[in-house]
Amino acid sequence: MPQAELGLYLHLPFCLSRCLYCHFNSVVFDAALEARYAAALLREVNRGAGAPEGAGAGSVYFGGGTPSLLPAGRIAALLDACRGRFRLSDDCEISLEANPGTLSEEKAALWRSSGVNRVSLGAQSFSDGELVAAGRAHTAAMTLEALALLRKSGFDNISLDLMLGLPQQTPRSWRRTLERAASSGVEHLSLYMLDLDEECLLGVMAREGKVTLPDGDETADLYAESVEYLRGCGFEQYEISNFSRPGRRSRHNLKYWRREPVLAFGAGACSFDGGRRRANASSLEDYCRRIESGRSPEVRSESVEGERALSETLFLSLRLTEGLDLDRLAASTGAPLPEGYAAAIEEFLARGWIEREGSRVRLTVPGMLLSNEIFREFV
Ligand code: SF4
Known part of the structure; x- marks a missing residue:
């Protein structure tokens, strides 16, 4: 059987501010820390995480955090490093996560010219009240501006993330969000159910009764309704949370669900080689120190066989x-x-x-x- 091409994941953990529901490995942007981290990440990619020199890769994914927040040249430099160490396929899917309010024409042009061909935009909702209640750092209008800018810059493979179950969300506001997303012309949609970690601020607020979340049964009904609605709009559901126009499934994310090998770089990043999962140090300080002192960033490794x-x-x-x-x-x-x-x-x-x-x-x-x-x- 031919060996599946690698997926490469690069973690860029910086955000404008912290969303109230965030449980990702991310921190508020700090220019000095970001520069130090980017240098460490470049070194880790150059080392190749144990993969043979020139190993073939069919996808690259810049996740975060908010990769679109970083200085314009970062993504290009990291992609150069990927190309220097791996053989990216001619049709390599190169995705970048972006958040409204962090894009510019200059950045988008540089992403395009360096090979990024897919952008996943964190819209979450088209209701400003819900965005504020979730602690998002943007408005619905900014999402539409970001979409227009991406199209103008030539991106023809765009995904929107939406979130079901946000505070203040009603069936009516959700349907409006979904309709606006489906009619926006994007090629891919991800619908996530709000999943509150006990530690996150929104989780604490909900526990203390400071915020009211939509009824769980109502949210479940809205999910089922959304699946039908999107099908009627020509989106194919291919995973519990993911819907795409024909031929626009996320090739990188499919690798996770199909247990294909993914090499992951950056703080807290987890790799899988088909037999073992390996995890990097999740603290940015620990990660940077390890790389700077020539050590491996890996802190855990376990067999997932049998x-x-x-x-x-x-x-x-x-x-x-x-x-x-x-x-x-x-x-x-x-x-x-x-x-x-x-x-x-x-x-x-x-x-x-x-x-x-x-x-x-x-x-x-x-x-x-x-x-x-x-x-x-x-x-
Ligand atoms: S944009 Fe994403 S990673 Fe950043 S704080 Fe919000 S939820 Fe967390």
């Missing part, structure tokens, strides 16, 4: 609407599905959370809404 690989294959494949072919799985492992997993699948089939077509099983929309509960059975 039973764990099977477990991961089950719950990651079920995230995708293509689901999982049980016959192919049995052929690749050389053994039938363990009894516990087979029984769980039968139970979910009976409950209507999973559907079967030939030897392939996939989540139904009600199953997608209960995916965390379902996946627990496979861990």
Whole structure:
């Protein structure tokens, strides 16, 4: 079987300010720290994280944080380093996460000329009240400006992130957000359910009764309605949270769900080589020090083979609407599905959370809404 091309992930953890629900490894922008971090990241990419010189890569993803916040030349320099160490395929998907209010024509032109061909824009909502309540540093008008600027700069593969379950969100405001997003002409949409970490500010505020969140059942109904609505607008759902125009699925993110190798660089970044997962130090200070002193940034490494690989294959494949072919799985492992997993699948089939077509099983929309509960059975 031909070896899947690598995905390269570069973590750029700087943001204008912290959103109230943020649970990502990110900090407020500081010019000196950003310059130091960028130098460390370049060194890590140049070292190649143990991959053979010239290893083939089919996707590069700049995630954050807010990569679009960084000085214009950063992305170009990092891409040069990727090209110096890896062989990027001719049709390499090169994605960059951006937030409204952090783009400029100069930056967008430089991203384009350096090879970025996909931008994922954090819109979250088209209601200014919801954006304020979530602590986002932009308005809906700024999202539209960013979209127009990206189009003008020649980007023809744009994704919008939207968030369901934000404070102040109502069925009416959500439908308006979704309609505006779907009619904006973008090629891809990600719909995430607000997932509050206990530690994040919004989580604390919700616990203390200082903020009211939309009713969970109502949000679930809106998700199911959105799946139908987007289908009617010509978007294909290919993963629980992801929808695209034909041919515009995120090739990089598909690698995670298909357990293909991804080399990840930067603070807290996690790599997978098909058999092991390795994680870098998540503190920026620790990460920079390790790189500056010539040490590896890696702080954890674990095998994900055998039973764990099977477990991961089950719950990651079920995230995708293509689901999982049980016959192919049995052929690749050389053994039938363990009894516990087979029984769980039968139970979910009976409950209507999973559907079967030939030897392939996939989540139904009600199953997608209960995916965390379902996946627990496979861990
Ligand atoms: S933009 Fe993203 S990474 Fe940055 S603070 Fe907001 S949620 Fe966190």
